[in-house]
Amino acid sequence: MRKKEFARLSSGGMQTKLFGIEMLSPTILVLLIMTARPLIFTLIYSFTNYNYLKHANKAADFVLFKNYIDLFQNEYFRQAVINTIKFTILAVVLEMVLGLLVAVFIHSLKRGQKVMRTLLLLPYLLPAVTVALSWRMMLSSNYGIINQFLTSLGLPYYNWFLDTKTAFGTILVIDVWQNVPFVFLLLFASLQSVPEGQYEAARIDGADALHQFWYITIPNIKNSLALCALLRTIDTFRLFEKVNVLTGGGPAGTTSTITQFLYNYGIKSLDFGFGSAGAIVMTVLVLILSSFYIKRAMG
Structure with missing residues (x-):
């Protein structure tokens, strides 16, 4: 039975x-x-000399690792890789710190949370191209409101996107401004699940706000922090719209990213073999950077 x-x-x-x-x-x-x-197919094309114009009606030839060798011998690509990694690290760190601080502050408010959430989410809801064009108008050296404000204070105005000293930092500020709301939203939702009893117990034991934040808030939302950092790393590594609209990778390649390089030297010239090799390298770099967050989250 x-x-x-x-x-x-x-x-x-x-x-x-x-x-x-x-x-x-x-x-x-x-x-x-x-x-x-x-x-x-991208992996296969990366080992060929496939060009859409030259090989539209005939098969491409296998060139094995020639595309990868040419890629790493290209000075502009090496600079694009360094710029992308530097930009990703700085942007993710700033967005995580600012997003966490804003989330904790909004969470502590007794009134006005809904209004503040709505206002803070507006930058993230805008398309990246719209954000880039808006900032380009505000930072224009001819009629931009920010340069006019600096001039009214007796300060020098800057050509923000054509100066090698300011172009990279300006795009970084714009990207952080747009994406901090995403971090805020994700962490704010995570803060809702932190038991209030833990804070009450900590206050009874005499813990101040800093100790409550470090020993209660952070441990309870650490998985959300890791997930948010992972998502922002992947998205920031693919930065293209702002760079393409505002600087095109200039001046002197200071704002060039991997995606911008692939657009200029792969897509525009229809050299899909060379572009595919760059895409594979970019994918590997994203996996390497993301593995740190995945390992942290699983640990």
Whole structure:
């Protein structure tokens, strides 16, 4: 009797698993078509000299690692990699710190939380191109409101996007301004789940606000911090719109990123073999940077 009951339960469990696989299979199929297939073809193209104009009607030749060798021998690409890594580290750190501080401050408010949340989310809701164009008008050396304000104070005005000393920092400030709300929103939602009883117990024990923040708030939202840092790292590494609209990678390559380099030397010239090699290198770099956050989150 027990054997029959065990067999029936096993059969029921197997049917449940099969049902789950059947429900997931369309999604898995779409992901394979939309993600795995382009990645595989990009990897294959990276070992060829495929150019859309030259090889539209004939097959491309395999050149093995020539594209990768040319890529790393390219001075502009090396500079783009350094710029991208530096920009990603600075942007993610600033966005995480500012987003966390804003989230803690809004969470501590007794009134006006809804109004403040709405106002803070406005920059993130704007498209990146719209943000870039708006800041380009405000920072214009001819009619920009920021330069006019500096001039009224007797300070020198700057050509923010064409000066090698200010271009990189200006784009960094714009990117941080737009994406801090995303960090704030994610961490603010996480703060809602922190038990209030832990704060009450800490206050009874005499812990001040700083100790409560370090020993209660941070440990409770550490997984959200890691997830947020991972998402921002991946997104920031793909920075393109702001650079393309505001500087085009200049001046003197100080704002050039990997995506901007691939656009200039791969997509524009239709040299898909060279561009695919750059895309693979970019993917590997993102995986390396992301692995630190994944390891931290799993630990």
